[in-house]
Amino acid sequence: MVDSKDLEELRTLMRSVTVDIMKLVKNRMDIAQRIGAIKTNLNRQIEDEAVEQEIHNHVQELGARIGLDRNFTGRLLNLLLSQSVKVQIQRSTSADSLTAMDVFVRAKKLEEEGKEIVHLEVGEPDFLPPRQIIHALSRAIEKGRVHYTESAGVPALRKELAKKFRCHGMEQVVVTPGARFAIFSAIASIVNPGEEIIVVEPAWPAYRQCAEFMGAKVKIISTSLSEEWTPQMEHLENLMSENTKMIVLNYPNNPTGKIVTRDIFRNIVNLARVNDVFVLSDEVYAEYSYSTSSSILEFGYEKGIMVSSFSKSHAMTGFRVGFGIGDEAVIEKMAKVQAMAVTSVAEPIQYAALSAVKKKVTRNVRIIRERIEVVKNRLNSMPVRYYCPDGGMYLFVQISNLGIEPRSFLDRLLEMGVAVAPGVGFGRNYTDFIRISVCQPTRLLNKGLDIIESSIRNPHMI
Secondary structure (H helix, E strand, O other), X not given: OOXXXXXXXXXXXXXXXXXXXXXXXXXXXXXXXXXXXXXXHHOOOOOOHHHHHHHHXXXXXXXXXXXXXXXXXXXXXXXXXXXXXXXXXXXXXXXXXXXXXXXXXHHHHHHHOOOOOEEEOOOOOOOOOOHHHHHHHHHHHXXXXXXXXXXXXXXXXXXXXXXXXXXOOHHHEEEEOHHHHHHHHHHHHHOOOOOEEEEEEOOOOHHHHHHHHOOOXXXXXXXXXXXXXXXXXXXXXXXXXXXXXXXXXXXXXXXXXXXXXXXXXXXXXHHHHHHOOEEEEEOOOHHHEOOOOOOHHHHOOOOEEEEEEOOOOOOOHHHOOEEEEOOHHHHHHHHHHHHHHOOOOOHHHHHHHHHHHOOOXXXXXXXXXXXXXXHHHHHOOOOOEEOOOOEOOEEEEEOOOOOOOHHHHHHHHHHHOEEEEEHHHHOOOOOOEEEEEOOOOHHHHHHHHHHHHHHHHOHHHO
């Protein structure tokens, strides 16, 4: 007969086992720190996909032998691996990821001190939004549209977006504070701690940041300039596991400007469909497509989510308004995350966005494309390599054999009056790249490129 004494004995045993587990975890973290220090001394990358896969296979084999659920085993291992990477990065100065925003903040401080800076680091168009959008914002305020709205957004805007993107109804649309929050709310709605997200790099750092904030394990497909930034399907297939919950795509890509072919996009969607995995497609730069681009919405995949915004296309970065489109159930979850975090997008801003949905941005696209040509012509005379962008507003440029550390090179460029985005901010394999934004008038682009060219040709003189 089982009594309360048996229960207490089991609880005591449970506490003891839990304490032992915590001690072992601490021991593992200490070992990770030591490994990180050695990797730093040897100048090796912190994350090693082959080693992680070997550990994964070994642990899953053990888990199967002792009767553990594969999904649980994978999630628990991913939490341990993610924490190990975090510990090692903290110990490694070489893995310090400097982002475009870090450079932007430093550049602004220099401007406050009276220094002139050419801003080639941020993707913020220098032109104003179309007049009708500004007028729509004023009219909304005059009409008293300054109140709380449904968390998912005002029906008029959601209906117009549903119409533009051929959705079944506004229930498939959520209006968000920029595309970044659409990305965050999608990840927060779908991915649990220890589950996996696959990201194709180089990539906007927000994907990794949002995923890691949620406790997810980020797996990386590193593409290369030599392969024209094309993701390899074999690599993607090898990364898939029972814990993979989402693949993140971004085409036209930030920072490379790459647009994958429709066949490649379809193959990725088909792989996701077979494995019952979500596809989050960031299509913020879709309006700036200089060759044929595809959308996740074209493939009829119920686990596809498209996010975008008006920031780049309509020069509305400060308005902070974007949107997500997907299955009704997912959109409902995203709206609940938004309700908890920010309530809703400001009502007058949503009416400005409603005006933007109907406004063509042909002029903006023409301006950016002309500027890309200006930068390309200048780069062609420099000892650098780059991929000719299929879209977007950036060029991702490889600058090798400088003879000085990339971080020092960026610092010197700032001192000389030009800010560029460091390649390492888009992936740890891209330390010898910089991203050049063309969101400045031609005169300033040329001024910044003069400094860059001089610095490349005479790295020890800067």
